[in-house]
Amino acid sequence: MLSKNDYLEERITEYVVNQxxxxxxxxxxxxxxxxxxxxxxxESVCKAISSMDSLKNPDYIKTxxxxxxxxxxxxxxxKQRKSVAVGEEVLSSFDFGAxxxxxxxxxxxxxxxxxxxxRTIVILRFFEDLKIDEIAEILNENVNTVKTRLYKSLExxxxxxxxxxxxxxxx
Amino acid sequence: MKDKNLDFFKKQYLDTPxxxxxxxxxxxxxKDGRDYRMKRNKLxxxxxxxxxxxxxxxxxxxxxxxxxxAFASTLGKVPIVRGIVKVLTFKEYTVNEDRFKADIKVPSIxxxxxKELENSLNEKYLEENKKLYKQFMADMExxxxxxxxxxxxxxxxxxxxxxxxxxxxxxxDNIMASSSTVFKYDTIDKEKGILITLPSLFKDDSYVExxxxxxxxxxxxxxxxxxxxxxxxxxDEDEEFIEPFDKISENQNFxxxxxxxLVISFDKYEVGPGYMGIQEFEIPTEVISDILVGNEYIK
Numbered sequence: 001m002l003s004k005n006d007y008l009e010e011r012i013t014e015y016v017v018n019q020x021x022x023x024x025x026x027x028x029x030x031x032x033x034x035x036x037x038x039x040x041x042x043e044s045v046c047k048a049i050s051s052m053d054s055l056k057n058p059d060y061i062k063t064x065x066x067x068x069x070x071x072x073x074x075x076x077x078x079k080q081r082k083s084v085a086v087g088e089e090v091l092s093s094f095d096f097g098a099x100x101x102x103x104x105x106x107x108x109x110x111x112x113x114x115x116x117x118x119r120t121i122v123i124l125r126f127f128e129d130l131k132i133d134e135i136a137e138i139l140n141e142n143v144n145t146v147k148t149r150l151y152k153s154l155e156x157x158x159x160x161x162x163x164x165x166x167x168x169x170x171x
Numbered sequence: 172m173k174d175k176n177l178d179f180f181k182k183q184y185l186d187t188p189x190x191x192x193x194x195x196x197x198x199x200x201x202k203d204g205r206d207y208r209m210k211r212n213k214l215x216x217x218x219x220x221x222x223x224x225x226x227x228x229x230x231x232x233x234x235x236x237x238x239x240x241a242f243a244s245t246l247g248k249v250p251i252v253r254g255i256v257k258v259l260t261f262k263e264y265t266v267n268e269d270r271f272k273a274d275i276k277v278p279s280i281x282x283x284x285x286k287e288l289e290n291s292l293n294e295k296y297l298e299e300n301k302k303l304y305k306q307f308m309a310d311m312e313x314x315x316x317x318x319x320x321x322x323x324x325x326x327x328x329x330x331x332x333x334x335x336x337x338x339x340x341x342x343x344d345n346i347m348a349s350s351s352t353v354f355k356y357d358t359i360d361k362e363k364g365i366l367i368t369l370p371s372l373f374k375d376d377s378y379v380e381x382x383x384x385x386x387x388x389x390x391x392x393x394x395x396x397x398x399x400x401x402x403x404x405x406x407d408e409d410e411e412f413i414e415p416f417d418k419i420s421e422n423q424n425f426x427x428x429x430x431x432x433l434v435i436s437f438d439k440y441e442v443g444p445g446y447m448g449i450q451e452f453e454i455p456t457e458v459i460s461d462i463l464v465g466n467e468y469i470k
Contacts, residue, residue, distance in 0.1 A: 048204065049205055
């Protein structure tokens with residue numbers, strides 16, 4: 001007979017094995033190199049399994065695990081101090097002028113140039129199809145902050161969605 | 172309707188190349204996570220029994236001791252112990268909030284004849300944990316308005332407990348904030364009531380070089396045997412971010428196993444990338460037998 005922990009462990013293992021590429025991509029978006037991204041995935045998985053008691057409800061496994069990956073990535077960047085310093089300055093450089101200067105807009109690098117806390121929201125919302133409230137939970141932000149940042153990100157990335165519902169769609 | 176820029180970014184993102192190692196790394200992590208949890212479960216059981224013993228037989232210090240009803244039932248099976256050196260959880264600090272979690276267990280050694288040593292170790296344990304707790308509370312206060320997650324987990328593992336030797340390891344794990352996992356060991360000669368230091372085991376300081384060389388060889392072998400293992404040994408010079416492992420420090424973390432083997436321990440990041448975690452190397456006794464002061468402890 002399976003104990004509660006065995007069941008939980010099986011669920012997590014199955015989830016991790018199926019979703020590992022998503023986690024890797026997200027980790028990679030923070031550190032921009034394969035070696036560190038692998039480190040982050042390894043550490044996240046290890047943390048998840050060893051502290052699975054913190055997963056109160058198995059239905060929340062998705063947000064729970066993304067949260068671990070995001071926190072491990074941020075932690076990693078802080079520790080290694082070798083990430084490219086991208087902060088508010090870059091963002092404000094987009095604010096003043098850059099948006100109107102079409103020649104300067106490099107599509108190839110636009111997403112990478114976005115500060116992490118904005119980029120992650122775009123990734124989770126549009127590439128990983130998470131809901132706004134799930135993203136808020138993952139990033140420990142309130143829903144309105146996430147919405148504001150997402151809106152801002154779309155502006156910077158020059159994404160125009162004809163149907164606003166697509167941005168805020170929570171279902 | 173989708174935007175063409177958005178499509179572009181999505182494709183760019185999903186095209187992130189996935190390295191072949193990902194599969195191995197994930198499998199290894201799943202196993203490591205399981206091992207780590209089992210180690211912790213074992214440790215919880217151990218402390219509980221120790222705590223129950225003291226409560227039952229001596230009846231002092233009951234206030235600070237965390238005993239659990241879960242093993243009231245196992246008590247009957249515990250053999251009667253007289254005047255034996257024991258480690259138990261003296262005090263526990265816990266914080267359990269959404270974004271802030273702390274679980275700090277302070278070990279306490281009881282029953283050493285050398286009370287001065289016993290007190291100084293226990294005081295040290297209490298001090299280091301108090302400091303950790305204070306720091307945590309301060310960090311928590313400053314983060315309350317902002318964002319982020321803070322987690323601290325500290326406790327201890329009795330690595331060896333023989334008639335002669337007690338090796339106790341305390342771990343400090345900053346789960347998601349700024350720091351990393353740190354393990355600190357103390358090894359005590361219960362009979363003589365002395366703290367065993369690494370230099371005290373050897374005739375002279377040649378042990379630093381001899382042990383370091385042995386460890387480097389073990390690192391190379393492990394890396395050869397398993398692609399998932401990475402140590403910072405024989406690092407290319409152009410790897411500017413990596414400080415290669417050169418030699419152990421004079422007072423490198425160590426403990427002595429039940430079989431009397433010397434084990435050298437490295438904290439996370441000390442000799443390899445983060446995912447390697449804590450690293451331990453057992454030093455074959457024949458490698459150091461010529462320089463050992465005696466074979467009282469190391470066999």
